[in-house]
Amino acid sequence: MSLPAEPYVELPKHMYQKGVKHLCENGVTQVPHKQLQGMDRSRVLKVLSNACREFGFFQVVNHGIADEVIVKMMDVSKRFFELPFEERQRYMSNNLSQPVRYGTSFNQNNDGVFCWRDFLKLSCHPMQDFAPLWPSSPVDLREAVGEYSMKTRHLYERVMDAILESLGLTDEKVISNDGNQLVMVNYYPACPQPELTLGLPPHSDYGLLTLLLQDQVEGLQIQHNDRWVTVKPIPNSFVVNIGDQFEIFSNGRYKSVVHRVAVNSMRSRLSVASLHSVNENVTPSPKLIDYLNPKRYKDTNYADFLHYLTSSEFKCKRFLESRRIN
Numbered sequence: 001m002s003l004p005a006e007p008y009v010e011l012p013k014h015m016y017q018k019g020v021k022h023l024c025e026n027g028v029t030q031v032p033h034k035q036l037q038g039m040d041r042s043r044v045l046k047v048l049s050n051a052c053r054e055f056g057f058f059q060v061v062n063h064g065i066a067d068e069v070i071v072k073m074m075d076v077s078k079r080f081f082e083l084p085f086e087e088r089q090r091y092m093s094n095n096l097s098q099p100v101r102y103g104t105s106f107n108q109n110n111d112g113v114f115c116w117r118d119f120l121k122l123s124c125h126p127m128q129d130f131a132p133l134w135p136s137s138p139v140d141l142r143e144a145v146g147e148y149s150m151k152t153r154h155l156y157e158r159v160m161d162a163i164l165e166s167l168g169l170t171d172e173k174v175i176s177n178d179g180n181q182l183v184m185v186n187y188y189p190a191c192p193q194p195e196l197t198l199g200l201p202p203h204s205d206y207g208l209l210t211l212l213l214q215d216q217v218e219g220l221q222i223q224h225n226d227r228w229v230t231v232k233p234i235p236n237s238f239v240v241n242i243g244d245q246f247e248i249f250s251n252g253r254y255k256s257v258v259h260r261v262a263v264n265s266m267r268s269r270l271s272v273a274s275l276h277s278v279n280e281n282v283t284p285s286p287k288l289i290d291y292l293n294p295k296r297y298k299d300t301n302y303a304d305f306l307h308y309l310t311s312s313e314f315k316c317k318r319f320l321e322s323r324r325i326n
């Protein structure tokens with residue numbers, strides 16, 4: 001299996017490699033594209049592995065998804081949130097497991113936590129089951145989401161293969177095979193008092209891996225060494241982050257990173273997350289368990305996650321903490 005052509009990783013400052021130029025001021029270092037082109041495959045895997053282990057996130061450019069697919073997805077998403085409320089309201093539901101769900105920060109009956117965010121959640125896999133349920137307006141939404149979800153799924157599989165390889169698990173099929181894909185479109189309206197709220201509160205993603213497309217408005221922040229690092233948008237790139245299921249599978253080698261979204265008073269922001277997870281039990285890979293690295297997590301499935309959401313633990317600790325073996 002081959003790596004995506006030249007993954008371009010954006011890494012926090014102190015991790016930057018010898019000879020890599022320091023480009024940004026906000027605590028984030030970019031590895032310039034040219035440097036990666038010169039790197040051999042094992043070196044790229046090493047960079048990927050460092051990024052996953054220490055930070056749980058990186059950015060990918062040169063991913064092979066055409067700009068046109070990305071632009072269409074962003075454009076149709078924007079038009080969805082501009083539809084009259086009555087139109088969007090048809091997809092509102094209190095039922096978290098609805099395959100298509102819309103929610104708005106101006107009607108918070110649905111969510112316990114207040115977020116300055118509207119969202120549209122679309123289940124995508126298998127596509128033939130879910131596409132007929134996606135909103136029929138704007139008229140080109142289904143086509144754009146269909147194409148976007150297929151391409152991001154393919155990219156997910158390639159990135160996952162590379163991540164497994166970086167862990168020395170090339171034969172491990174269990175995790176990259178069939179699974180769920182959710183496309184979550186997030187719209188953060190400009191907020192008159194941004195210091196009083198967040199677009200999304202601190203959380204980590206439940207699944208294996210998330211591929212996130214963001215527009216050019218800053219907002220996503222990653223927790224690292226007790227501070228918040230803003231992820232600078234790179235046009236048409238994907239921010240990839242490790243989710244809880246993968247931290248468990250990797251027996252804690254790779255980290256599911258806590259992140260949040262800040263809002264601002266001037267500009268609205270749009271992002272599209274493609275969330276990949278599996279339904280079945282996830283258990284730490286036996287190949288990553290040994291005398292020095294005992295099993296660190298309990299076996300986990302979606303029912304455990306739902307149970308956690310309704311339990312008293314939800315308010316005081318992360319889901320992952322509840323799965324840790326001490």
Ligand SMILES: O=C(O)CCC(=O)C(=O)O
Pocket residue numbers: 184186200205212214219220259261270271273
């Ligand atoms: O909007 C963003 O940048 C992040 C969204 C996110 O964290 C999520 O959908 O889980």
Ligand SMILES: [Fe+2]
Pocket residue numbers: 203204205259
């Ligand atoms: Fe997230």
